[in-house]
Amino acid sequence: MTTVLVFLDHAGASLAKSERELLSLGGTLGDVVVALAGDADQAYLDGVGSYGVEEVYRPDSGAVSDVLVAGKAAFLTEAVRVSGAGILLLGNSHEMKEIAARVGVRLESGVITDVVALDGDLTATKADFAGSYTVSCRVTTGVTILTVKPNTFEAVEAGLPSAPREVQIPVEIPPAVARITGRTDKPVSGRPELAEARVIVAGGRGVDGNFGPLEDLADALGGAVGASRAATDAGWIEHSAQIGQTGKTVSPQLYISAGISGAIQQKAGMQTSKVIVAINKDADSPVFEIADFGIIGDLFTVLPQATEEIRKRGL
Structure with missing residues:
Protein backbone atom coordinates (compact mmCIF):
# COMPACT_ATOMS: atom_id res chain seq x y z
CA MET A 1 0.00 0.00 0.00
CA THR A 2 1.13 3.54 -0.71
CA THR A 3 2.79 5.42 2.14
CA VAL A 4 1.29 8.86 2.71
CA LEU A 5 3.42 11.43 4.54
CA VAL A 6 1.50 14.24 6.26
CA PHE A 7 3.46 17.32 7.29
CA LEU A 8 2.27 18.90 10.54
CA ASP A 9 3.90 22.20 11.45
CA HIS A 10 2.80 21.77 15.05
CA ALA A 11 1.82 24.95 16.86
CA GLY A 12 -0.71 23.88 19.48
CA ALA A 13 -1.37 21.57 22.39
CA SER A 14 -3.81 19.45 20.37
CA LEU A 15 -4.50 18.65 16.75
CA ALA A 16 -6.06 21.53 14.83
CA LYS A 17 -9.10 20.83 12.67
CA SER A 18 -7.08 21.24 9.47
CA GLU A 19 -4.52 18.73 10.77
CA ARG A 20 -7.26 16.21 11.50
CA GLU A 21 -8.60 16.73 7.99
CA LEU A 22 -5.17 16.01 6.47
CA LEU A 23 -4.75 12.86 8.56
CA SER A 24 -8.24 11.68 7.61
CA LEU A 25 -7.62 12.31 3.92
CA GLY A 26 -4.29 10.53 4.14
CA GLY A 27 -5.99 7.51 5.67
CA THR A 28 -8.16 7.13 2.55
CA LEU A 29 -5.08 7.10 0.32
CA GLY A 30 -2.73 4.70 2.09
CA ASP A 31 -0.70 4.09 5.24
CA VAL A 32 -0.15 7.41 7.00
CA VAL A 33 3.10 8.55 8.59
CA VAL A 34 3.77 12.05 9.92
CA ALA A 35 6.62 14.53 9.67
CA LEU A 36 6.54 16.83 12.69
CA ALA A 37 8.47 20.09 12.55
CA GLY A 38 8.52 21.01 16.22
CA ASP A 39 8.35 19.61 19.72
CA ALA A 40 5.06 18.16 20.88
CA ASP A 41 3.70 16.95 24.20
CA GLN A 42 2.44 13.43 24.71
CA ALA A 43 -1.23 14.38 24.36
CA TYR A 44 -0.56 15.76 20.87
CA LEU A 45 1.38 12.65 19.86
CA ASP A 46 -1.39 10.42 21.21
CA GLY A 47 -3.83 12.42 19.10
CA VAL A 48 -1.72 11.80 16.00
CA GLY A 49 -1.62 8.10 16.84
CA SER A 50 -5.39 7.97 17.22
CA TYR A 51 -5.60 8.34 13.43
CA GLY A 52 -3.68 5.12 12.86
CA VAL A 53 -0.27 6.78 12.56
CA GLU A 54 2.46 4.44 13.77
CA GLU A 55 5.52 6.53 12.89
CA VAL A 56 6.40 10.18 13.41
CA TYR A 57 9.56 11.62 11.81
CA ARG A 58 11.45 14.39 13.55
CA PRO A 59 14.79 16.12 12.86
CA ASP A 60 17.70 14.89 14.96
CA SER A 61 19.26 18.36 15.04
CA GLY A 62 16.42 19.78 17.09
CA ALA A 63 13.17 21.38 16.07
CA VAL A 64 12.96 23.17 12.74
CA SER A 65 9.89 25.12 13.82
CA ASP A 66 12.06 28.20 14.44
CA VAL A 67 13.42 28.29 10.88
CA LEU A 68 11.58 29.48 7.82
CA VAL A 69 10.79 27.53 4.68
CA ALA A 70 14.30 26.49 3.59
CA GLY A 71 15.02 24.52 6.77
CA LYS A 72 11.58 22.90 6.85
CA ALA A 73 11.87 21.93 3.18
CA ALA A 74 15.23 20.28 3.85
CA PHE A 75 13.74 18.27 6.73
CA LEU A 76 10.63 17.30 4.81
CA THR A 77 12.65 16.17 1.80
CA GLU A 78 14.61 13.78 4.01
CA ALA A 79 11.39 12.56 5.65
CA VAL A 80 9.97 11.66 2.23
CA ARG A 81 13.12 9.75 1.33
CA VAL A 82 13.37 7.88 4.62
CA SER A 83 9.68 6.95 4.70
CA GLY A 84 9.50 6.02 1.03
CA ALA A 85 6.29 8.03 0.74
CA GLY A 86 4.54 8.19 -2.61
CA ILE A 87 2.20 10.98 -1.53
CA LEU A 88 2.96 14.11 0.52
CA LEU A 89 0.13 16.17 2.03
CA LEU A 90 0.53 19.69 3.44
CA GLY A 91 -1.73 22.54 4.51
CA ASN A 92 -2.51 25.37 2.11
CA SER A 93 -0.97 28.46 3.71
CA HIS A 94 1.50 30.57 1.74
CA GLU A 95 4.32 29.04 3.78
CA MET A 96 3.15 25.48 3.11
CA LYS A 97 2.91 26.20 -0.63
CA GLU A 98 6.49 27.46 -0.70
CA ILE A 99 7.72 24.47 1.29
CA ALA A 100 5.90 22.15 -1.13
CA ALA A 101 7.51 23.91 -4.09
CA ARG A 102 11.01 23.60 -2.59
CA VAL A 103 10.48 19.91 -1.80
CA GLY A 104 9.18 19.38 -5.34
CA VAL A 105 12.38 20.85 -6.78
CA ARG A 106 14.57 18.74 -4.48
CA LEU A 107 12.69 15.54 -5.32
CA GLU A 108 12.02 16.39 -8.99
CA SER A 109 8.33 15.85 -8.30
CA GLY A 110 5.10 17.54 -9.33
CA VAL A 111 3.20 19.85 -6.95
CA ILE A 112 -0.50 20.76 -6.95
CA THR A 113 -1.72 23.54 -4.64
CA ASP A 114 -5.19 24.68 -3.55
CA VAL A 115 -6.67 21.17 -3.77
CA VAL A 116 -10.41 21.06 -2.98
CA ALA A 117 -11.25 17.54 -4.24
CA LEU A 118 -9.31 14.37 -4.94
CA ASP A 119 -10.33 11.27 -6.93
CA GLY A 120 -9.13 7.76 -6.24
CA ASP A 121 -6.55 7.99 -9.04
CA LEU A 122 -5.17 11.17 -7.41
CA THR A 123 -6.76 13.51 -9.95
CA ALA A 124 -7.05 16.77 -8.03
CA THR A 125 -9.55 19.59 -8.48
CA LYS A 126 -8.34 23.15 -7.92
CA ALA A 127 -8.98 26.75 -8.99
CA ASP A 128 -6.54 28.56 -11.28
CA PHE A 129 -5.95 32.09 -12.58
CA ALA A 130 -7.40 33.80 -9.52
CA GLY A 131 -10.40 31.50 -9.55
CA SER A 132 -11.32 32.11 -13.18
CA TYR A 133 -11.09 28.39 -13.99
CA THR A 134 -11.65 25.13 -12.16
CA VAL A 135 -9.23 22.50 -13.40
CA SER A 136 -8.50 18.81 -12.91
CA CYS A 137 -4.87 17.72 -12.83
CA ARG A 138 -2.56 14.88 -11.79
CA VAL A 139 1.07 14.65 -10.79
CA THR A 140 2.86 12.47 -13.33
CA THR A 141 6.45 12.79 -12.10
CA GLY A 142 7.92 11.57 -8.82
CA VAL A 143 6.12 11.94 -5.51
CA THR A 144 2.59 13.36 -5.57
CA ILE A 145 2.82 16.58 -3.52
CA LEU A 146 -0.49 18.24 -2.62
CA THR A 147 -1.40 21.27 -0.54
CA VAL A 148 -5.00 20.93 0.62
CA LYS A 149 -7.47 23.69 1.41
CA PRO A 150 -9.07 23.38 4.87
CA ASN A 151 -12.79 22.61 5.19
CA THR A 152 -12.84 20.63 1.94
CA PHE A 153 -12.36 17.11 3.34
CA GLU A 154 -14.16 15.72 6.37
CA ALA A 155 -12.19 14.97 9.51
CA VAL A 156 -13.22 11.50 10.64
CA GLU A 157 -13.62 10.74 14.31
CA ALA A 158 -10.36 9.79 15.96
CA GLY A 159 -9.81 6.35 17.43
CA LEU A 160 -8.23 5.51 20.78
CA PRO A 161 -5.14 7.53 21.76
CA SER A 162 -1.98 5.72 20.76
CA ALA A 163 1.64 6.86 20.93
CA PRO A 164 3.38 6.50 17.53
CA ARG A 165 7.00 5.47 17.25
CA GLU A 166 9.31 8.46 16.87
CA VAL A 167 12.04 8.25 14.24
CA GLN A 168 14.77 10.88 14.22
CA ILE A 169 16.34 11.63 10.87
CA PRO A 170 19.49 13.63 10.11
CA VAL A 171 18.83 17.04 8.61
CA GLU A 172 21.39 19.50 7.34
CA ILE A 173 19.96 22.97 7.87
CA PRO A 174 21.38 25.50 5.37
CA PRO A 175 23.73 27.88 7.25
CA ALA A 176 22.16 30.98 5.73
CA VAL A 177 18.60 29.97 6.56
CA ALA A 178 16.26 32.64 7.94
CA ARG A 179 15.21 32.04 11.54
CA ILE A 180 12.41 33.26 13.76
CA THR A 181 13.97 35.31 16.55
CA GLY A 182 10.84 36.28 18.43
CA ARG A 183 7.11 35.78 18.57
CA THR A 184 4.24 37.96 19.72
CA ASP A 185 1.06 36.23 20.77
CA LYS A 186 -2.02 37.31 18.88
CA PRO A 187 -4.77 38.68 21.15
CA VAL A 188 -7.30 35.97 21.92
CA SER A 189 -10.70 36.76 20.40
CA GLY A 190 -12.48 33.51 21.18
CA ARG A 191 -13.26 33.10 17.48
CA PRO A 192 -12.00 30.19 15.34
CA GLU A 193 -8.98 30.57 13.10
Whole structure:
Protein backbone atom coordinates (compact mmCIF):
# COMPACT_ATOMS: atom_id res chain seq x y z
CA MET A 1 0.00 0.00 0.00
CA THR A 2 1.13 3.54 -0.71
CA THR A 3 2.79 5.42 2.14
CA VAL A 4 1.29 8.86 2.71
CA LEU A 5 3.42 11.43 4.54
CA VAL A 6 1.50 14.24 6.26
CA PHE A 7 3.46 17.32 7.29
CA LEU A 8 2.27 18.90 10.54
CA ASP A 9 3.90 22.20 11.45
CA HIS A 10 2.80 21.77 15.05
CA ALA A 11 1.82 24.95 16.86
CA GLY A 12 -0.71 23.88 19.48
CA ALA A 13 -1.37 21.57 22.39
CA SER A 14 -3.81 19.45 20.37
CA LEU A 15 -4.50 18.65 16.75
CA ALA A 16 -6.06 21.53 14.83
CA LYS A 17 -9.10 20.83 12.67
CA SER A 18 -7.08 21.24 9.47
CA GLU A 19 -4.52 18.73 10.77
CA ARG A 20 -7.26 16.21 11.50
CA GLU A 21 -8.60 16.73 7.99
CA LEU A 22 -5.17 16.01 6.47
CA LEU A 23 -4.75 12.86 8.56
CA SER A 24 -8.24 11.68 7.61
CA LEU A 25 -7.62 12.31 3.92
CA GLY A 26 -4.29 10.53 4.14
CA GLY A 27 -5.99 7.51 5.67
CA THR A 28 -8.16 7.13 2.55
CA LEU A 29 -5.08 7.10 0.32
CA GLY A 30 -2.73 4.70 2.09
CA ASP A 31 -0.70 4.09 5.24
CA VAL A 32 -0.15 7.41 7.00
CA VAL A 33 3.10 8.55 8.59
CA VAL A 34 3.77 12.05 9.92
CA ALA A 35 6.62 14.53 9.67
CA LEU A 36 6.54 16.83 12.69
CA ALA A 37 8.47 20.09 12.55
CA GLY A 38 8.52 21.01 16.22
CA ASP A 39 8.35 19.61 19.72
CA ALA A 40 5.06 18.16 20.88
CA ASP A 41 3.70 16.95 24.20
CA GLN A 42 2.44 13.43 24.71
CA ALA A 43 -1.23 14.38 24.36
CA TYR A 44 -0.56 15.76 20.87
CA LEU A 45 1.38 12.65 19.86
CA ASP A 46 -1.39 10.42 21.21
CA GLY A 47 -3.83 12.42 19.10
CA VAL A 48 -1.72 11.80 16.00
CA GLY A 49 -1.62 8.10 16.84
CA SER A 50 -5.39 7.97 17.22
CA TYR A 51 -5.60 8.34 13.43
CA GLY A 52 -3.68 5.12 12.86
CA VAL A 53 -0.27 6.78 12.56
CA GLU A 54 2.46 4.44 13.77
CA GLU A 55 5.52 6.53 12.89
CA VAL A 56 6.40 10.18 13.41
CA TYR A 57 9.56 11.62 11.81
CA ARG A 58 11.45 14.39 13.55
CA PRO A 59 14.79 16.12 12.86
CA ASP A 60 17.70 14.89 14.96
CA SER A 61 19.26 18.36 15.04
CA GLY A 62 16.42 19.78 17.09
CA ALA A 63 13.17 21.38 16.07
CA VAL A 64 12.96 23.17 12.74
CA SER A 65 9.89 25.12 13.82
CA ASP A 66 12.06 28.20 14.44
CA VAL A 67 13.42 28.29 10.88
CA LEU A 68 11.58 29.48 7.82
CA VAL A 69 10.79 27.53 4.68
CA ALA A 70 14.30 26.49 3.59
CA GLY A 71 15.02 24.52 6.77
CA LYS A 72 11.58 22.90 6.85
CA ALA A 73 11.87 21.93 3.18
CA ALA A 74 15.23 20.28 3.85
CA PHE A 75 13.74 18.27 6.73
CA LEU A 76 10.63 17.30 4.81
CA THR A 77 12.65 16.17 1.80
CA GLU A 78 14.61 13.78 4.01
CA ALA A 79 11.39 12.56 5.65
CA VAL A 80 9.97 11.66 2.23
CA ARG A 81 13.12 9.75 1.33
CA VAL A 82 13.37 7.88 4.62
CA SER A 83 9.68 6.95 4.70
CA GLY A 84 9.50 6.02 1.03
CA ALA A 85 6.29 8.03 0.74
CA GLY A 86 4.54 8.19 -2.61
CA ILE A 87 2.20 10.98 -1.53
CA LEU A 88 2.96 14.11 0.52
CA LEU A 89 0.13 16.17 2.03
CA LEU A 90 0.53 19.69 3.44
CA GLY A 91 -1.73 22.54 4.51
CA ASN A 92 -2.51 25.37 2.11
CA SER A 93 -0.97 28.46 3.71
CA HIS A 94 1.50 30.57 1.74
CA GLU A 95 4.32 29.04 3.78
CA MET A 96 3.15 25.48 3.11
CA LYS A 97 2.91 26.20 -0.63
CA GLU A 98 6.49 27.46 -0.70
CA ILE A 99 7.72 24.47 1.29
CA ALA A 100 5.90 22.15 -1.13
CA ALA A 101 7.51 23.91 -4.09
CA ARG A 102 11.01 23.60 -2.59
CA VAL A 103 10.48 19.91 -1.80
CA GLY A 104 9.18 19.38 -5.34
CA VAL A 105 12.38 20.85 -6.78
CA ARG A 106 14.57 18.74 -4.48
CA LEU A 107 12.69 15.54 -5.32
CA GLU A 108 12.02 16.39 -8.99
CA SER A 109 8.33 15.85 -8.30
CA GLY A 110 5.10 17.54 -9.33
CA VAL A 111 3.20 19.85 -6.95
CA ILE A 112 -0.50 20.76 -6.95
CA THR A 113 -1.72 23.54 -4.64
CA ASP A 114 -5.19 24.68 -3.55
CA VAL A 115 -6.67 21.17 -3.77
CA VAL A 116 -10.41 21.06 -2.98
CA ALA A 117 -11.25 17.54 -4.24
CA LEU A 118 -9.31 14.37 -4.94
CA ASP A 119 -10.33 11.27 -6.93
CA GLY A 120 -9.13 7.76 -6.24
CA ASP A 121 -6.55 7.99 -9.04
CA LEU A 122 -5.17 11.17 -7.41
CA THR A 123 -6.76 13.51 -9.95
CA ALA A 124 -7.05 16.77 -8.03
CA THR A 125 -9.55 19.59 -8.48
CA LYS A 126 -8.34 23.15 -7.92
CA ALA A 127 -8.98 26.75 -8.99
CA ASP A 128 -6.54 28.56 -11.28
CA PHE A 129 -5.95 32.09 -12.58
CA ALA A 130 -7.40 33.80 -9.52
CA GLY A 131 -10.40 31.50 -9.55
CA SER A 132 -11.32 32.11 -13.18
CA TYR A 133 -11.09 28.39 -13.99
CA THR A 134 -11.65 25.13 -12.16
CA VAL A 135 -9.23 22.50 -13.40
CA SER A 136 -8.50 18.81 -12.91
CA CYS A 137 -4.87 17.72 -12.83
CA ARG A 138 -2.56 14.88 -11.79
CA VAL A 139 1.07 14.65 -10.79
CA THR A 140 2.86 12.47 -13.33
CA THR A 141 6.45 12.79 -12.10
CA GLY A 142 7.92 11.57 -8.82
CA VAL A 143 6.12 11.94 -5.51
CA THR A 144 2.59 13.36 -5.57
CA ILE A 145 2.82 16.58 -3.52
CA LEU A 146 -0.49 18.24 -2.62
CA THR A 147 -1.40 21.27 -0.54
CA VAL A 148 -5.00 20.93 0.62
CA LYS A 149 -7.47 23.69 1.41
CA PRO A 150 -9.07 23.38 4.87
CA ASN A 151 -12.79 22.61 5.19
CA THR A 152 -12.84 20.63 1.94
CA PHE A 153 -12.36 17.11 3.34
CA GLU A 154 -14.16 15.72 6.37
CA ALA A 155 -12.19 14.97 9.51
CA VAL A 156 -13.22 11.50 10.64
CA GLU A 157 -13.62 10.74 14.31
CA ALA A 158 -10.36 9.79 15.96
CA GLY A 159 -9.81 6.35 17.43
CA LEU A 160 -8.23 5.51 20.78
CA PRO A 161 -5.14 7.53 21.76
CA SER A 162 -1.98 5.72 20.76
CA ALA A 163 1.64 6.86 20.93
CA PRO A 164 3.38 6.50 17.53
CA ARG A 165 7.00 5.47 17.25
CA GLU A 166 9.31 8.46 16.87
CA VAL A 167 12.04 8.25 14.24
CA GLN A 168 14.77 10.88 14.22
CA ILE A 169 16.34 11.63 10.87
CA PRO A 170 19.49 13.63 10.11
CA VAL A 171 18.83 17.04 8.61
CA GLU A 172 21.39 19.50 7.34
CA ILE A 173 19.96 22.97 7.87
CA PRO A 174 21.38 25.50 5.37
CA PRO A 175 23.73 27.88 7.25
CA ALA A 176 22.16 30.98 5.73
CA VAL A 177 18.60 29.97 6.56
CA ALA A 178 16.26 32.64 7.94
CA ARG A 179 15.21 32.04 11.54
CA ILE A 180 12.41 33.26 13.76
CA THR A 181 13.97 35.31 16.55
CA GLY A 182 10.84 36.28 18.43
CA ARG A 183 7.11 35.78 18.57
CA THR A 184 4.24 37.96 19.72
CA ASP A 185 1.06 36.23 20.77
CA LYS A 186 -2.02 37.31 18.88
CA PRO A 187 -4.77 38.68 21.15
CA VAL A 188 -7.30 35.97 21.92
CA SER A 189 -10.70 36.76 20.40
CA GLY A 190 -12.48 33.51 21.18
CA ARG A 191 -13.26 33.10 17.48
CA PRO A 192 -12.00 30.19 15.34
CA GLU A 193 -8.98 30.57 13.10
CA LEU A 194 -9.93 32.13 9.78
CA ALA A 195 -8.61 29.28 7.62
CA GLU A 196 -10.49 26.68 9.69
CA ALA A 197 -13.75 28.50 10.38
CA ARG A 198 -16.97 26.94 9.12
CA VAL A 199 -18.62 30.38 9.09
CA ILE A 200 -16.92 33.62 8.00
CA VAL A 201 -18.32 37.15 7.97
CA ALA A 202 -16.10 39.35 5.80
CA GLY A 203 -16.13 43.09 5.27
CA GLY A 204 -14.63 45.43 2.72
CA ARG A 205 -14.56 49.07 1.78
CA GLY A 206 -18.27 49.36 2.53
CA VAL A 207 -17.82 48.90 6.29
CA ASP A 208 -16.13 52.32 6.40
CA GLY A 209 -13.95 51.31 9.34
CA ASN A 210 -16.74 49.85 11.51
CA PHE A 211 -16.44 46.07 11.85
CA GLY A 212 -18.71 46.01 14.91
CA PRO A 213 -21.84 44.64 13.15
CA LEU A 214 -19.73 41.97 11.42
CA GLU A 215 -18.14 40.89 14.69
CA ASP A 216 -21.56 40.68 16.37
CA LEU A 217 -22.92 38.46 13.59
CA ALA A 218 -19.79 36.29 13.53
CA ASP A 219 -20.04 35.78 17.30
CA ALA A 220 -23.73 34.87 17.02
CA LEU A 221 -22.86 32.24 14.40
CA GLY A 222 -19.68 31.00 16.08
CA GLY A 223 -17.66 32.18 13.12
CA ALA A 224 -14.60 34.22 12.20
CA VAL A 225 -14.20 37.73 10.82
CA GLY A 226 -12.40 38.32 7.53
CA ALA A 227 -11.72 41.30 5.28
CA SER A 228 -10.78 42.45 1.82
CA ARG A 229 -7.41 43.99 1.07
CA ALA A 230 -9.00 47.45 0.93
CA ALA A 231 -10.11 47.09 4.56
CA THR A 232 -6.77 45.79 5.83
CA ASP A 233 -4.77 48.39 3.89
CA ALA A 234 -6.94 51.08 5.46
CA GLY A 235 -5.91 49.82 8.90
CA TRP A 236 -9.45 48.93 9.94
CA ILE A 237 -8.49 45.33 10.80
CA GLU A 238 -5.24 43.36 11.05
CA HIS A 239 -3.68 42.01 7.84
CA SER A 240 -4.01 38.44 9.12
CA ALA A 241 -7.75 38.77 8.41
CA GLN A 242 -7.23 39.41 4.69
CA ILE A 243 -8.93 37.01 2.29
CA GLY A 244 -8.09 36.95 -1.39
CA GLN A 245 -5.40 36.41 -3.97
CA THR A 246 -2.76 38.12 -1.82
CA GLY A 247 -4.30 37.01 1.47
CA LYS A 248 -5.71 33.75 2.80
CA THR A 249 -7.83 31.29 0.87
CA VAL A 250 -10.83 29.94 2.77
CA SER A 251 -13.52 27.34 2.15
CA PRO A 252 -16.13 27.70 4.90
CA GLN A 253 -19.59 26.19 4.90
CA LEU A 254 -21.03 29.71 4.99
CA TYR A 255 -19.36 32.91 3.75
CA ILE A 256 -21.12 36.23 4.33
CA SER A 257 -19.73 39.09 2.27
CA ALA A 258 -20.67 42.55 3.52
CA GLY A 259 -19.68 45.70 1.68
CA ILE A 260 -17.21 43.90 -0.63
CA SER A 261 -17.42 44.51 -4.36
CA GLY A 262 -16.21 41.02 -5.23
CA ALA A 263 -13.34 41.88 -7.55
CA ILE A 264 -11.48 38.88 -8.97
CA GLN A 265 -8.66 39.18 -6.41
CA GLN A 266 -11.13 38.72 -3.56
CA LYS A 267 -13.10 35.99 -5.30
CA ALA A 268 -9.91 33.95 -5.63
CA GLY A 269 -9.76 33.54 -1.86
CA MET A 270 -13.36 32.53 -1.10
CA GLN A 271 -15.26 31.23 -4.10
CA THR A 272 -14.97 27.58 -3.02
CA SER A 273 -17.18 28.37 0.00
CA LYS A 274 -20.19 26.06 0.15
CA VAL A 275 -22.77 28.85 0.51
CA ILE A 276 -22.07 32.53 -0.25
CA VAL A 277 -24.35 35.31 0.97
CA ALA A 278 -23.61 38.80 -0.39
CA ILE A 279 -24.80 42.12 1.07
CA ASN A 280 -24.11 45.26 -0.93
CA LYS A 281 -25.88 48.52 -1.76
CA ASP A 282 -24.73 48.31 -5.38
CA ALA A 283 -26.97 45.94 -7.35
CA ASP A 284 -24.29 45.69 -10.06
CA SER A 285 -21.55 44.57 -7.68
CA PRO A 286 -19.58 41.60 -9.14
CA VAL A 287 -20.00 39.65 -5.91
CA PHE A 288 -23.61 38.90 -6.82
CA GLU A 289 -22.38 36.86 -9.80
CA ILE A 290 -21.03 34.14 -7.51
CA ALA A 291 -23.39 34.56 -4.53
CA ASP A 292 -25.96 31.90 -3.73
CA PHE A 293 -28.06 34.53 -1.98
CA GLY A 294 -27.87 38.29 -2.46
CA ILE A 295 -29.24 41.17 -0.43
CA ILE A 296 -29.24 44.65 -1.94
CA GLY A 297 -29.15 46.91 1.06
CA ASP A 298 -27.18 48.75 3.72
CA LEU A 299 -25.04 46.32 5.73
CA PHE A 300 -25.49 48.48 8.84
CA THR A 301 -29.23 47.76 8.64
CA VAL A 302 -29.13 44.17 7.39
CA LEU A 303 -26.48 42.70 9.69
CA PRO A 304 -27.94 43.86 13.04
CA GLN A 305 -31.34 42.51 11.98
CA ALA A 306 -29.81 39.15 11.08
CA THR A 307 -27.87 39.01 14.36
CA GLU A 308 -30.95 39.83 16.41
CA GLU A 309 -33.03 37.16 14.65
CA ILE A 310 -30.31 34.51 15.04
CA ARG A 311 -29.96 35.20 18.75
CA LYS A 312 -33.73 35.24 19.18
CA ARG A 313 -33.97 31.79 17.66
CA GLY A 314 -30.99 30.53 19.62
CA LEU A 315 -29.22 29.31 16.48
